[in-house]
Amino acid sequence: MTTRHPVGGGGGTLEIEFTLEDVARTRFAVSPLWEVVASVRVLKAADSHDLHRSWVEQVRPMLAAAKLDPAPLFDLVSVPTVGIPGVLVPPPTTPQPSLEVELTTLRATPLAQLSTTKSAHLPEAMAALRADPERELARLADTIAAYWEVALAPYWPRLSALLQGDIAHRAHRFAEGGAHALLDSLDPQLTWDTGTLQLPNRFTSGPRRLGGRGLLLVPSAFTWPRIFSTLADDEAVPTLRYPARGIGTLWDPPRASCSDALAGVLGRTRARLLAELTTPASTTDLARRLDITAGGVSQHLTAMRAAGLVNAHRTGRVVRYARTSVSEALVAANTTST
Known part of the structure; x- marks a missing residue:
């Protein structure tokens, strides 16, 4: 060949x-x-x-x-x-x-x-x-x-x-x-x-x-x-x-906003977490950005992972979370409308 x-x-x-x-x-x-x-x-x-x-x-x-x-x-x-x-x-x-x-x-x-x-x-x-x-x-x-x-x-x-x-x-x-x-x-x-x-x-x-x-x-x-x-x-x-x-514009971070419509469905904390996941992030990263306890972030991410909204990817000792295609579409749609 x-x-x-x-x-x-x-x-x-x-x-x-x-x-x-x-x-x-x-x-x-x-x-x-x-x-x-x-x-x-x-x-x-x-x-x-x-x-x-x-x-x-x-x-x-x-x-x-x-x-x-x-x-x-x-x-x-x-x-x-x-x-x-x-x-x-x-x-x-x-x-x-x-x-x-x-x-x-x-x-x-x-x-x-x-x-x-x-x-x-x-x-x-x-x-x-x-x-x-x-x-x-x-x-x-x-x-x-x-x-x-x-x-x-x-x-x-x-x-x-x-x-x-x-x-x-x-x-x-x-x-x-x-x-x-x-x-x-x-x-x-x-x-x-x-x-x-x-x-x-x-x-x-x-x-x-x-x-x-x-x-x-x-x-x-x-x-x-x-x-x-x-x-x-x-x-x-x-x-x-x-x-x-x-x-x-592939790597341009979308505006990290949390629309009222998305918050009304997911809850404001989970909507904010999705908005923050413009790039893969660890529980510690997200807790620091949103001023939420790491335990609280972990609970929300676990629930969203079970619902198919986030995936987990391990790199060495660190687990980073990322949006799935479903949540990418949700965030994009709600970012456009806000």
Whole structure:
């Protein structure tokens, strides 16, 4: 399998040629595993990613506290990115796979695929995978799962809302103007013209025929400002990973207000707690901010966790609480109306 090449920054132009069958087979998917890999790129080159600085500043100490050995994952992600081994980011097989589903695919990577993955820029990391694929793939998957729990799981409701919102926006563009409007709107770097999607590429250029396979479009929070493509003629699922809309305000904390409507349903203290969880926080943090006893905060969080409004994530000895997708929507709706 070929590597994923970043798009943009000089070089030539890729010309992705669509047939009618390709247009009919073009679809969207979200990939938690891709977000893991793309976020590692951000962590390894944080100075180049001001957009995600607040996330980096929160996550780095949490990873240190978790005493996670990131080498099996980090060693496969080069910075600056020349290419990402295809084994690390298989295309999602469903529109909204869980990380567990994608890791099952990773663990089952055939030896033949490992042997054909290009890795001139990562010879040692790929050599280890090839030498003992069963052991090393399992080790890699376990590392990804541990990294996810600390670095992305507490933020996933917010990230997922961003990605799903992007897909909904693209669907609206398709409804208004068809495939032309959809493909032309994906990113300023992309241009649609008479059945061909053109995009600048630093490493390769020329035509790429989809051959009736269609194109899998994957919005990403951590990919900005680049586009990553997998477009080889022998690729089973040609894939384009592009920056999702709204990334510029992704980490902006919503106004921490407690609306009367939400307080009327949950009680004022619980509504205030949800409003404060703009980022994951511990019981001690929340008690200090709201001037409530830690025991009281714990009781409220336990009740809200049972109701599916918050999740708990352990980092070392500290348990941090975060909103779920349900409470993100509740807070967002009530913030907008106040």
